[in-house]
Amino acid sequence: MKQEGSIALFQYWNRLRDGRPAPRRTEIEPADIKSLLADTFILEKDARGEPVFRLAGTRLCATYGRELKGYSFPLLWSRRDQRMVSRLAYSAFHDKSVVVVTYIGISQSGRENPFEMVLLPLEGGLGSPRSLGAITPEHKPYWLGADPIVEGRVDTLRVVDPESEPAFLANRSSFSTPPIAPADSQMLRDGLDRPDPGRRIRHLVVFDGGRER
Known part of the structure; x- marks a missing residue:
């Protein structure tokens, strides 16, 4: 069951x-x-x-x-x-x-x-x-x-x-639901290693881009 x-x-x-x-x-x-x-x-x-x-x-x-x-x-x-x-x-x-x-x-x-x-x-x-x-x-x-x-x-x-x-x-295993916002360590594992750690705004992580006006 x-x-x-x-x-x-x-x-x-x-x-x-x-x-x-x-x-x-x-x-x-x-x-x-x-x-x-x-x-x-x-x-x-x-x-x-x-x-x-x-x-x-x-x-x-x-x-x-x-x-x-x-x-x-x-x-x-x-x-x-x-x-x-x-x-x-x-x-x-x-x-x-x-x-x-x-x-x-x-x-x-x-x-x-x-x-x-x-x-x-x-x-x-x-x-x-x-x-x-x-x-x-x-x-x-x-x-x-x-x-x-x-x-x-x-x-x-x-x-x-x-x-x-x-x-x-x-003895059934329980499964936790992953958070909406990724952890910093998860972002590093996903190839998002950046010198700028980004700013958290609610559930989003914002990085300053390199594009110039």
């Missing part, structure tokens, strides 16, 4: 289950994950045994340009991936598997954007299996939400061991 939304939902789910294969669906408190709800969904099985959306967040519905409640989960995906996605949902329902999928979302006009999805099992009893999930865009281009995603093409998938994943997430 790389996206903060996926990680936060997994950590919440992991705390709730407290060593069990999955938490009960009645233990999920929307107020506890209110910042994640817009990208969150719950799957259930319909009368044919197919995974469908029981609930879906507002931003997720906007991303796909439709109300997802009651909509078939596999139909979000390309024809080649639909059977595989159905098996992943079945595995979350019945084997209590945790699944992470990265995929490319194709919009109605042919634009592309990468997404990450996490699928987490819930204990709902044999007659009412459920799973909790989140879909998070890796980038947020200006058109997302206006040009609906009509197809997902799976890039990678991973079945996660929920016992080892928390330690892995805790």
Whole structure:
């Protein structure tokens, strides 16, 4: 898991289950994950045994340009991936598997954007299996939400061991954002070694030029 939304939902789910294969669906408190709800969904099985959306967040519905409640989960995906996605949902329902999928979302006009999805099992009893999930865009281009995603093409998938994943997430490397203004040492490395150190004006460094009037 790389996206903060996926990680936060997994950590919440992991705390709730407290060593069990999955938490009960009645233990999920929307107020506890209110910042994640817009990208969150719950799957259930319909009368044919197919995974469908029981609930879906507002931003997720906007991303796909439709109300997802009651909509078939596999139909979000390309024809080649639909059977595989159905098996992943079945595995979350019945084997209590945790699944992470990265995929490319194709919009109605042919634009592309990468997404990450996490699928987490819930204990709902044999007659009412459920799973909790989140879909998070890796980038947020200006058109997302206006040009609906009509197809997902799976890039990678991973079945996660929920016992080892928390330690892995805790040891993730952090990346600092470089400053807008370069340091003096950086300018020297970049071949800008000048006798005039320049004058800083806000985020700019100004050097006196050699041009004469």
